[in-house]
Amino acid sequence: CRIDTVAFDKTGTLTLGEPTLSAWVAAPGVDEAGALQAAAALQRQSAHPLARAVVLAAEAVPEAQALTAQEVQSVPGRGSHGLVQQAHLHLGSLRWMEELGAGLGELGARAEALQAEGATVSALALQLPDGRFAPLALFAFADLPKPGAQIAVARLRARGLRLSMISGDNRGAAEAMARRLGLNPDAGEVLAEVLPGDKAARIVALKQGGHQVAMVGDGVNDAPALAAADVGIAMASTRGGSDVAMHAAGITLMRGDPRLVAAALDISRRTVSKIRQNLFWAFAYNVAGIPLAALGYLDPVFAGAAMALSSVSVVGNALLLKRWQPEA
Numbered sequence: 001c002r003i004d005t006v007a008f009d010k011t012g013t014l015t016l017g018e019p020t021l022s023a024w025v026a027a028p029g030v031d032e033a034g035a036l037q038a039a040a041a042l043q044r045q046s047a048h049p050l051a052r053a054v055v056l057a058a059e060a061v062p063e064a065q066a067l068t069a070q071e072v073q074s075v076p077g078r079g080s081h082g083l084v085q086q087a088h089l090h091l092g093s094l095r096w097m098e099e100l101g102a103g104l105g106e107l108g109a110r111a112e113a114l115q116a117e118g119a120t121v122s123a124l125a126l127q128l129p130d131g132r133f134a135p136l137a138l139f140a141f142a143d144l145p146k147p148g149a150q151i152a153v154a155r156l157r158a159r160g161l162r163l164s165m166i167s168g169d170n171r172g173a174a175e176a177m178a179r180r181l182g183l184n185p186d187a188g189e190v191l192a193e194v195l196p197g198d199k200a201a202r203i204v205a206l207k208q209g210g211h212q213v214a215m216v217g218d219g220v221n222d223a224p225a226l227a228a229a230d231v232g233i234a235m236a237s238t239r240g241g242s243d244v245a246m247h248a249a250g251i252t253l254m255r256g257d258p259r260l261v262a263a264a265l266d267i268s269r270r271t272v273s274k275i276r277q278n279l280f281w282a283f284a285y286n287v288a289g290i291p292l293a294a295l296g297y298l299d300p301v302f303a304g305a306a307m308a309l310s311s312v313s314v315v316g317n318a319l320l321l322k323r324w325q326p327e328a
Contacts, residue, residue: 002212003161003212003213003214003230003231003265004160004161004162004211004212005161005162005163005164005206005211005212005213005214006156006161006162006163006164006213006214006216006261006265007163007164007165007166007202007203007206007213007214007215007216007225007229008163008164008165008166008216008217008258009165009166009167009199009215009216009217009218009219009221009222009225010165010166010167010169010174010177011049011143011167011168011169011219012049012218012219012235012256013146013216013217013218013222013235013256013258014145014146014149014153014165014177014181014258015143015144015145015146015149015177016143016144016145016146017049017143017218018049018143018144019049019050019053019120019141019142019143020053020056020057020141020142020143021053021054021056021057021139021140021141022119022140022141022142023114023119023138023139023140024036024039024057024137024138024139024140025107025110025137025138025140026136026137027105027106027107027134027135027136027137028106030136030137032137033061035124035136035137036054036057036058036061036137037058037061037065037066037067038067038084038085038087038089038124038136039054039058039089039091039124039137039139040054040055040057040058040059040066040067041066041067041068041069041082041084042069042072042080042081042082042084042089042091043055043080043091044069045072046074046080050120050122050141051080053141054139067084067085068084069082069083069084069089070082070083070084071083075092075096076195076196076197077093077168077195077196077197078092078093078095078096078099078195079091079092079093079096079122080092081127087126088126088127089124089125089126089127089136090102090124090125090126090127090133091122091123091124091125091139092122092123093121093122093123093168093170094111094121094122094123094170095170095193097123097125097133097135100125100133101132101133102123102125102133102135103133103135104123104135104138105135107123107135107137107138110138111123111138114138114140115170115171115172115173116172117140117176118142118172118173118176118177119140119141119142119173120140120141120142120143120169120170120173121138121139121140121141121170121173122138122139122141123135123137123138123139124136124137124138124139143177145177145180145181146256146257146258148257148258148259149181149258150180150181150182151259152257152258152259152261152262153181153182153183153258154182155259155262155327156261156262156265157182159262159265162211163183163189164188164189164190164191164206165177165178165181165183165189165190165191166191166194166199166202166225167190167191167192167193167194168192168193168194168195168196169192169193170192170193171190171192171193173192174190174192174193175190175192178190196221197224199217199221199222199224199225200224200225200227200228202225203215203225203228203229204228207228207229207230212230213229213230213231214229214230214231214232214233214261214265215228215229215231215232215233216233216235216258216261217232217233217234217235217245217249218234218235218236218245218256219244219245220244220245222234222245222248223244223245223247223248224248226245226248226249227248227249231250231251232245232248232249232250232251233249233250233251233252233253233261233264234246234248234249234251234252234253235253235256235258235260236252236253236254236255236256251264251268259326259327260326262326262327263326263327266324266326267321267324267326270321270324271321274317274318274320274321277317278314278317278318281310281313281314281317282310282314285306285307285309285310286310289303289306289307
């Protein structure tokens with residue numbers, strides 16, 4: 001198939017995948033340091049990048065008392081909850097808070113401001129005995145684009161490819177990062193607030209729209225989308241999970257450099273072109289040589305030499321691919 005659309009996972013593929021806790025804001029009457037330590041207790045056993053950012057920030061606070069959590073449960077694509085000092089706490093995305101009916105109250109305006117700045121925002125809420133929720137704090141995370149990500153987007157666009165970025169982040173954060181990368185949210189190039197299990201469905205929707213889709217991802221959550229795409233491209237990752245992605249993908253990039261996506265598509269196109277050229281010359285030799293040999297017009301010695309020349313020319317043409325070099 002001839003790819004006309006390239007869809008990227010955001011975190012770890014176009015960005016470094018190493019977010020930092022850029023700010024945290026406690027609700028009135030809530031101790032900021034205590035809220036951070038409670039959040040870290042919930043996240044300490046998690047391998048999620050945002051969880052690591054919370055734990056590292058909590059460890060950096062001097063003289064802070066580390067807390068422990070019990071009965072911690074993770075909710076994929078939303079967050080986690082558990083008991084910290086007998087208090088039932090929920091920490092996760094604002095979308096999850098909305099699903100739980102946990103209003104942000106006075107923190108709502110601050111959350112909107114952080115999102116407008118491009119931050120990924122999570123909330124910590126206390127579940128009360130009557131089932132209602134009280135917001136305790138907001139946590140804002142910042143990530144950086146990978147070196148070369150903007151160049152990769154520009155090169156793919158210059159080749160006439162349709163681009164898309166799939167992210168589980170809130171729309172404000174996803175669109176802010178997209179603009180830094182050279183993507184246009186107004187043109188529908190950003191799919192935000194997509195749960196991990198829904199990525200494959202978005203790829204299928206693109207295919208049903210008549211597009212030939214390549215999906216680029218790096219983690220275990222990307223595996224279904226990589227398998228659903230016409231061409232899955234797995235990118236090596238230091239965050240783990242890349243082995244699963246590699247098994248699901250048809251192409252594996254051994255370095256986490258987004259510029260290699262354009263290079264992979266280019267060498268694939270050149271390889272297919274060489275295959276077609278070699279098939280043409282192989283058929284041409286046989287179409288011309290077999291009738292001449294059958295009618296006795298071709299000396300057996302010359303026929304054998306022509307056959308050897310056919311093989312040499314095909315192999316030599318294929319070896320010309322060794323001269324190909326990706327763009328720097």
